[in-house]
Amino acid sequence: MTTIEIRNCEDALRHLAAHIDRELDAPVREQIEGHLATCRSCYSRAEFESGLKARLGALGQESVRPALADRVQTLIRRFTVAGGE
Amino acid sequence: MSTEADRTWFAEQIEGLLSRLYGRALRLCRDRDQAEDLVADSVAKAWEGLPSLEDRQAFRGWVFRILNNTFVSTCRTARWKAEHEPLDTAAGEFSLFERLHAPILLWWSNPEKDFLNRLLRADLERAIDGLPIVFREVVVLVDVQGLAYQEVADVLDVPIGTVRSRLARGRGLLQEALWRYGAEAGLTRTGEGEGS
Numbered sequence: 001m002t003t004i005e006i007r008n009c010e011d012a013l014r015h016l017a018a019h020i021d022r023e024l025d026a027p028v029r030e031q032i033e034g035h036l037a038t039c040r041s042c043y044s045r046a047e048f049e050s051g052l053k054a055r056l057g058a059l060g061q062e063s064v065r066p067a068l069a070d071r072v073q074t075l076i077r078r079f080t081v082a083g084g085e
Numbered sequence: 086m087s088t089e090a091d092r093t094w095f096a097e098q099i100e101g102l103l104s105r106l107y108g109r110a111l112r113l114c115r116d117r118d119q120a121e122d123l124v125a126d127s128v129a130k131a132w133e134g135l136p137s138l139e140d141r142q143a144f145r146g147w148v149f150r151i152l153n154n155t156f157v158s159t160c161r162t163a164r165w166k167a168e169h170e171p172l173d174t175a176a177g178e179f180s181l182f183e184r185l186h187a188p189i190l191l192w193w194s195n196p197e198k199d200f201l202n203r204l205l206r207a208d209l210e211r212a213i214d215g216l217p218i219v220f221r222e223v224v225v226l227v228d229v230q231g232l233a234y235q236e237v238a239d240v241l242d243v244p245i246g247t248v249r250s251r252l253a254r255g256r257g258l259l260q261e262a263l264w265r266y267g268a269e270a271g272l273t274r275t276g277e278g279e280g281s
Contacts, residue, residue: 017252017253017256018249021227021233021234022233023233023234041186044182044186044195044197045182047198048181048182048197048198048201049182051198051201052181052201052260053228055201055204055209056209056213056224056228056229057228057229059108059112059206059210060105060108060109060112060229060230060231061104061105061108062104062107062108062111063104064103064104064107065117065121068103068107068121068124068125069100069103071121071125072099072103072124072125072128073096075125075128075129076092076095076096076099076128076132079087079092079095079132080086081088081089081091081092082086082087082088082089
């Protein structure tokens, strides 16, 4: 189905971001993995970009101010339920 | 209509997800008060929609979708228009790795890894928060929230190709900002300052 061929570093780097984002189909993914297994420079780049993505992923969690926790709890307590008022 | 047992279950789920809901809202809104409003609005919408959620195992992804959709339909509208920058503004591809990588040092040094390890959370937050909103929302949805490109396209109602191009541009701008912050903090090698 796919016509993408990973023949060199340029090809691999063009698709590296999509590879790290798990957006590639299996045939392309396998080609990239094959390249990364033999190219130290591209492997280092993949390791760096993956590390940066992991650090960004950690930003998705934040300490919640008590006022927000209270606000949400109060909100939920006020929700109407079956059999309630 | 939902029952008292549903409410108890819902409260437990929201409590467990609150720091993540808030963290993601904050990265999208950049403003603590707006992020809190977004979380509260999303919780209310999730409760209203709960009877329509057939698989409760899917609650987590479902409630984050509600958060994103609420952001797009409310918080994003005014600001997006105000901050929207043309996609063809000059900002070339920037690779932090290419700036930092030194093949000759490969066997006994790893400057790009050292750089990454020494970046502060505040540096990353500042870099994301400084992105124009059209790029920030895509970077947040893909890199912070871990959404697939098609999911982002659905949330933002844009073609998947637009997601790819905005993501590439956004990541380039983000890495350029991190390079500047790193240079300011002395994390880059002498003589490799901004613009080299």
